[in-house]
Amino acid sequence: MAGNAYSFLDIQAAISGPGGNINLANGAAVAEEGISYEMSEDKGTMVIGADGTPMMSLNAAQGGVFTIRLLKTSPTNGLLSAMYDFQRSSSAFWGQNVVVIRDPTRGDMITGTFVAFARQPNNTFAKAGNVMEWRFPSGILVPLLGAGVPQLG
DSSP states (O other): OOTTOOOGGGOEEEEEETTEEEEOSTTSOEEEEEEEEEESSOSEEEEEOTTSOEEEEEOOOOOEEEEEEEETTOTHHHHHHHHHHHHTTOTTSTTOEEEEEEETTTTEEEEEEEEOOOOOOOOOOOSSOOEEEEEEEEEEEEEETTOSSOOOO
16 A cells, blocks of 8 residues: 655656647656646535425536646746647647646546646746746546555556
């Protein structure tokens, strides 16, 4: 079993699509805030009738958003910027990315398909370098946490 220790060094993450296949984890100069994802909508909703009867609804939507935070000095910013410029040149290239994040020590696997860039990140030129925050809406985001026996390698 994976034990109680965690390290970002174990994380494997990449974006692949028209114009690029880019490492987003170890070696990409990821900021301290790291990589995150969130679902766009709640999976379930509840309505209570006038007589107190509950009705549960299951939402079929699977969309979400990935956020990748890189140090200003990361060369990965330039790679993502070039990929963004290429993809925005035609709708034929838009929304075709795949993002995969793995923690093989825990057996976690998060996959996003129909992924697009939200926009270029905000940028500030100041006394200290900043964090570049890249956001990627994902049409289908499937998180599997601790799914099975961890794979090493």
